Amino acid sequence: xxxxxxxxxxxxxxxxxxxxxxxxxxxxxxxxxxxxxxxxxxxxxxxxxxxxxxxxxxxxxxxxxxxxxxxxxxxxxxxxxxxxxxxxxxxxxxxxxxxxxxxxxxxxxxxxxxxxxxxxxxxxxxxxxxxxxxxxxxxxxxxxxxxxxxxxxxxxxxxxxxxxxxxxxxxxxxxxxxxxxxxxxxxxxxxxxxxxxxxxxxxxxxxxxxxxxxxxxxxxxxxxxxxxxxxxxxxxxxxxxxxxxxxxxxxxxxxxxxxxxxxxxxxxxxxxxxxxxxxxxxxxxxxxxxxxxxxxxxxxxxxxxxxxxxxxxxxxxxxxxxxxxxxxxxxxxxxxxxxxxxxxxxxxxxxxxxxxxxxxxxx
Numbered sequence: 551x552x553x554x555x556x557x558x559x560x561x562x563x564x565x566x567x568x569x570x571x572x573x574x575x576x577x578x579x580x581x582x583x584x585x586x587x588x589x590x591x592x593x594x595x596x597x598x599x600x601x602x603x604x605x606x607x608x609x610x611x612x613x614x615x616x617x618x619x620x621x622x623x624x625x626x627x628x629x630x631x632x633x634x635x636x637x638x639x640x641x642x643x644x645x646x647x648x649x650x651x652x653x654x655x656x657x658x659x660x661x662x663x664x665x666x667x668x669x670x671x672x673x674x675x676x677x678x679x680x681x682x683x684x685x686x687x688x689x690x691x692x693x694x695x696x697x698x699x700x701x702x703x704x705x706x707x708x709x710x711x712x713x714x715x716x717x718x719x720x721x722x723x724x725x726x727x728x729x730x731x732x733x734x735x736x737x738x739x740x741x742x743x744x745x746x747x748x749x750x751x752x753x754x755x756x757x758x759x760x761x762x763x764x765x766x767x768x769x770x771x772x773x774x775x776x777x778x779x780x781x782x783x784x785x786x787x788x789x790x791x792x793x794x795x796x797x798x799x800x801x802x803x804x805x806x807x808x809x810x811x812x813x814x815x816x817x818x819x820x821x822x823x824x825x826x827x828x829x830x831x832x833x834x835x836x837x838x839x840x841x842x843x844x845x846x847x848x849x850x851x852x853x854x855x856x857x858x859x860x861x862x863x864x865x866x867x868x869x870x871x872x873x874x875x876x877x878x879x880x881x882x883x884x885x886x887x888x889x890x891x892x893x894x895x896x897x898x899x900x901x902x903x904x905x906x907x908x909x910x911x912x913x
Contacts (some may be wrong), residue, residue: 551895553610553644554582556589559894560612560648560887564658567755568677568787569651574616579635580644586610589895591887592903593880595645596630599903600637606901609643612891614659614883616647652883653789659834660791662882663853667811667830671793674831675843676783682754686764686775687722687745689734696767697748703763705752709785715750722774733769751780790833790840790854792847798828801870804851808872812882815912818857818873820865827851827870834880838864845869855879877908 557577569575588608592599595617603611617634627633638645653659654677664671684705688696697715700706706714722745726732735741752760757777765773799807801822808814830851831844837854838861844852851870855878865871884902891900 551586551897552582553577553580553584553586553646556586556610556612556891556895557582557646559891560646561651563890564648564652564655565753565755566651568654568680569649573650574619575647575649575651578616578618578645578647579638580610580642580646584609584642584644586644586895586898588899588901589891590901590903591884591891592905592907593877593884594907595634595638595647596905596907597634597637598905599907600634600641600643602903602905603643604641606899608899608901609641610646611638611643612646612648612887614647614649614652614880616649617645648887653834654787656786657886659880659883660789660832662886663812663832663834663879664791664793664830666882667808667832667853668796669791669793669830669832670796671791673785673788674790674792674833674840674847676785676788678781678783679779680754680784680787681751681780681782682757683749683751683778683780684760684764684775685747685749685778686768686773687720687747688768688770690744690746692767692769693717693746693748696764697750699763699767700750700752700760703752703759704756705760705763706750708751715748717746717748720745720747731771733771751782753784754779790831790837790843792829792831792844792849795828795830798826801825801827801851803827804830804870805872808853808874812874812878814874814878818862820862820869820871821867823850823867823870825850832879834883835876837879841865841869841871853879875908875910877906877910881908 589610590603590608592613595613625632701713708714725740726737804827827850831849833854836856853872855876857873
């Protein structure tokens with residue numbers, strides 16, 4: 551397998567189009583045509599992680615956080631970022647990051663955080679403006695064949711339902727020119743044919759693949775179609791997660807529950823509320839931006855990280871904020887990536903880093 555095969559597998563789960571505009575996910579160091587001998591999975595990429603990859607025979611590192619985040623004007627080893635990049639290049643180790651795109655992906659970071667504490671639920675803030683509708687016109691005899699090819703390319707999925715489309719009957723009218731090669735009708739002669747109009751939703755980032763499939767499968771020389779951007783929320787893709795605990799518990803028991811299932815030390819939190827905790831929202835990493843959404847959806851507690859001092863006041867005694875630490879809220883994604891890639895690739899080792907890269911320590 552080549553580096554590009556691993557990249558393709560990761561981007562099937564978490565497409566790069568889903569990353570935030572400020573992010574830098576994807577292949578950061580290395581060449582796509584390099585053969586992979588082994589993969590090491592880590593939350594962060596540091597010099598120590600590169601050394602571990604060398605010791606364990608891995609020439610590719612997949613990290614959640616990108617080692618290259620801000621623009622680099624020189625690489626001289628002046629800081630840990632530059633030193634890590636130099637060591638990776640010197641030892642022919644490819645570096646790949648899946649950051650906010652994996653945060654937003656179905657079964658992504660927040661989902662696995664929620665799963666660890668026993669939540670059943672849904673995405674807290676689904677994406678908007680990430681879906682489009684394709685409308686095209688096709689002869690009835692070819693409707694099924696074209697539709698199936700579009701489904702194979704990724705169109706027509708709505709929540710737990712796949713192969714979704716809507717067809718309506720009509721009449722297509724056209725006049726082929728002298729230079730045309732009409733599938734139906736005669737050159738320079740008006741033609742009217744019974745056709746079906748088919749509509750189906752697709753993810754915006756798949757537009758090129760969808761149109762390629764349409765044009766390859768459609769019998770017409772010129773395919774009539776149009777694409778409409780939608781404001782619909784994409785319920786499976788977005789930020790955070792909200793769900794229900796199997797059994798409600800008081801605030802003290804809930805904090806103990808977090809410590810037990812997430813292997814936590816101290817937890818920064820707001821005042822304990824005199825009510826049961828049942829509905830819980832979570833977000834891996836820095837998630838204060840979702841607090842208002844958690845309150846809007848009546849979350850009794852919100853579990854995330856990196857809250858600033860004044861942001862704790864925003865709980866307004868409506869929601870128990872639990873700041874469990876950035877590393878602690880995301881580290882479980884290492885196991886998820888390991889399981890995902892191990893099920894796809896069997897020709898080389900996929901290993902989880904033994905190094906704790908958490909830079910924050912408690913005494």
